[in-house]
Amino acid sequence: MSEQVAELEKLSEYKYGFSDNVHYAYQSQRGLNAGVVRTLSGMKGEPQWMLDFRLKALDIFNKKPMPTWGGKISLDLDEITYYTRPSEKTESSWDDVPADIKNTFDKLGIPEAERKFLAGVGAQYESEMVYHSVQKHLEELGVIFLSSDDGLRQYPELFREHFGKVVPPTDNKFAACNSAVWSGGSFVYVPKGVHVEMPLQAYFRLNAEGTGQFERTLIIVDEGAQVHYVEGCTAPTYSRDSFHSGVIEIIVKKGARCRYTTIQNWSTNVYNLVTQRAVVHEGATMEWVDANLGSQLTMKYPSCYLVGEGAHGEILSMAFAGPGQHQDTGGKVVHGAPNTTSKITSKSISRAGGRTSYRGLLKVYKGATGSKSSVVCDALLIDDKSRSDTYPVIEIDENEVTIGHEASVSKVGEEQLFYLMSRGIPKDQAEGLVVAGFIEPLVKELPMEYAVELNRLVQLQMEGSVG
Amino acid sequence: MTSVLEIRNLHVSVADKPILKGVNLLVKQGEVHALMGPNGTGKSTLAYTLMGHPLYVVTGGQVIFKGVDLLELAPDERSRLGLFLAFQYPVAIPGVSVANFLRTALNARRRAANPADKGIPIPEFRKLLKAKMDMLQVSHDFAGRYLNDGFSGGEKKRAEILQMATLDPEIAVLDETDSGLDIDALRIVAEGVNKLAGPNMGALVITHYQRILNYIKPNVVHIMLGGQIVESGEADLALHLEERGYDWVREKYQEKAEA
Structure with missing residues (x-):
């Protein structure tokens, strides 16, 4: 067993005490440096501009301090392995999956093949066929639904035009980290006026790839188009990687409509630090529906930047924190144009010592006249050991607006x-x-x-x- | 066999303050008893104690239901044994529909009887609930509404009676079910109780006013004062109260009234 694997084992051991005897075809060294980034980009056969983008992001990552707010991050970023080739990732054994996760699969009645996928130990799944028929239907509509890596390869111009524009690497340390080493995630383009009736489920696509540690999703909904994207699943998703940091970028063009639904239930060894943001143009609507049940710490605040007149943003967020868990979630809306409207609804549940925090930002710029926003956050405490906090920030630079904020904490x-x-x-x-x-x-x-x-x-x- | 609820010399305190001071009462399946009395004499305390509310502390006496020591049981066990309480102030459970709630309650009964039970099949449950709603003249959209959430006073009371009809208890305690109802609502609720009371259900109807007894005919009327039952008689006792109020009771049992 190599020293690196031994280290990896140590990382996971404190939580589950299982031994990991996986053999890696390629595994990057621990820590993040230019060598890792170059190797990764080279292995993917990426264009020069993407390598440059990654290296610049790496520089930003190194310079940015860790956030001083949010949850407690007990992670040594130099000890993390940032890239493992996905095809090799699935070679680990079902025997390595902790008993409590297997138990939950039993209780939820998840089929065998699906369990292996969820536990990150099986790549192929019967839904391959379903995926292909879905793909065919989408192609007829002119909809692109690919992995981000394939998106970059097959639609280089469209990809480059929008990539990194909604969430630039400078946004925060974890966005910079993702920008440097991103891999996987979805690339979606819905052409003008096309309404995709069925939800696009990342689930189908991911079966072939495994879940990623630094996923990067880019969704472009062109003028007047509509789409509902669903990612994640309710069953516990086991990951050997304790550090997950995704970036989701969405562009909703004039009169378009997008809903993005996430259900995440990572195993409780995972730090899940995600940046999700949408830019919403004139008369368009963006809706985030976000449910977080798993992980040790989740920091996730889906955002809407309402940049066009009459744009509408909605965030519906739910968090459930059990023993040892901290869900630091909420939402962020920026009103940057007149007559924009938004609604944030947050529901959190803390149980058996778990902690939930609502963290929200509502910003109205001068000139965003006639804007309306309402924020409602409700917390439910199951017992006296559990905790809930609310950190709402409201910055209003315009007088002609209507803002409502309500917060409640109740015990069962x-x-x-x-x-x-x-x-x-x-x-x-x-x-x-x-x-x-x-x-x-x-x-x-x-x-x-x-x-x-x-x-x-x-x-x-x-x-x-x-x- | 007829189920019997027997209360023997029951003493109950709330926050260390004695409220019930030796209540004796026997209610049989098939009988309707009215429990009357001025406010603050312990009528609702008796109702909550029978159902097992944690704030009501039994300091003496016994309650035997169907031969079982009721006071040893948790509220859910009491319910499953066949006891029902129609609340004076039903609590709202936002987000939980009346139908979902009642199905959960029915399934809890079935599972307690047979741990392997898969629960009542949904079509069967729908049929049952519709039949009960029709019997009580409750509109069908009630089933989809969140339990007591935003209900009017009358709707809450009708929801209680609907629950009673669905859960099919052997003894039901109705705690001031008439309070806050206009005359039409009162009539509907009372008719519902009349339909359910019969050989299979006994009822203890707790009320401050006589008017509900214009619709529900009790076999026995009890008067409670100062935490005890001081008078029991036939239906005309209630009419007597209607004419003369509670003052004569207070005079007759002055010591207890002051206690």
Whole structure:
């Protein structure tokens, strides 16, 4: 066993105590430096401009300090392995997957082949066929739905025109990190006026690739077009990599409409630090639906930059923190044009010592007259050990606006529990019912199969049978 | 066999303050009892105690239901044994539909009886719920509304009766179900109770006013004062109260009224 693998093992050991005897065909050295970036870019056969972009981002990453707010990040960034070739990633064994994750698969009734994929140990999956028929249908519409690597190869100009424009590497340290070593993620283009009726599910595409550590997704919705993109899944997603930092860039052009739904349930060894942002043009609508259940620490604040008159942004965010978890989530809306409207709804649940924080920014620039925004954040505490905080920042430079902000923290009430129990419902189920009701406004926005799974998962977590 | 709820010399305190001071009462399946009395004499305390609210501390006495020591059981177990409480102030559960809630409650009963039970099939449940809603003249859209969330006073009380009808208890305690209802709502709720009360269900109807007893005919009327039942009689006792108020009771049982 090489020294590097031994190190990797150490990283994972404190959480799961499993041994990792994976053989890597190519694994970058620990830490992030120009050598790693060049090798990675070279292996992908990228154009010079992308290599330059990555190297510049690396420089920014090195110069930027760690954020001083948000959650506690106990990660030594020099000890992280930043690139492992995806095709080799899936060679690890099912035996390495921790028992509690396997347990949850059992309880959720996930099929065998799907489990292996979710646990990051199996690449091929029966849905390959489904994926191909979906692809054919999309091609007829002129819709592009590829991995970002393929997007860069097959549509170099379109890709270059929009890549890194919504979230520049200078945005924050983790965006810089992603920009330097990104790999995987989706590239989506919906042509003018095309309405994609079925949700585009990253799930299908990812089956062939495995989930990425530094995913990079770019979605362009051209004028008057509509699309719903769904990523993630409710089942726990096991990752050996403890550091995940994705970047999602979305451009919603005039009169277009985009909804981006994420459900994330990473294993609790994972730090999930994600930058998601959309630029929303005149009369366009962007909706983020974001549910975070897993990870040790998630820092994620989907954003809408409303740059065109009458643009509308919505963020519906849900977080569930169990033992040892911190969900630092929320949303950010920038009103940069007149008559723009936005709505942020945040729902968080803390249980058994878990911590949730709502962190939000609402900014209205001078000149964004007639803009309206409402922010509602509700937190639910299951017990006295758990914690919830709210950090709302509101900056308004324009007088002619309407802003509403409401925050509430409630405990699952004794009276609610007594009432439900008086109808014969056992206590743990009664608590689950109150929680299910609390997140109902988000759940009803999800595609049916996700809604069912999410409810089931929350119920399992409430019963304390999921770690 | 007829199910019996027997309360023997029950003493209950709330926050260390004695409220019930030796209540004796026997309610059988098939009987309707009215429990009347001025405000603050412990009527609702009795209702909450029977259902097992954690804030009501039993300091003495016994409650036997179907031969089981009721006080040893958690509220959900009491419910599954066949006891029901229609709340004076039902609590809202936002996001949980009436249908979802009732299905969960029914399934909890089935699972307690048989751990391998898969739950009531949805078509069967829908049929059952529709039948109950029709019986109680409740509109079908009730099923999809969030439980008590934004309900009017009358709707809340009707939701309680709908729950009672669906869960099919052997003994039901109705805690001031008539309070806050206009005369039409009162009539509908009372008719619902009448449809359910019968050989299979006994009821303890707690009320401050006589008017609900114009619609629900009790077999026995009890008067509570100072944490005890001081008078029991036939239906005309309620009419007596209607005419003369509670003052004569207070005079007759002065010591208890002052206690």
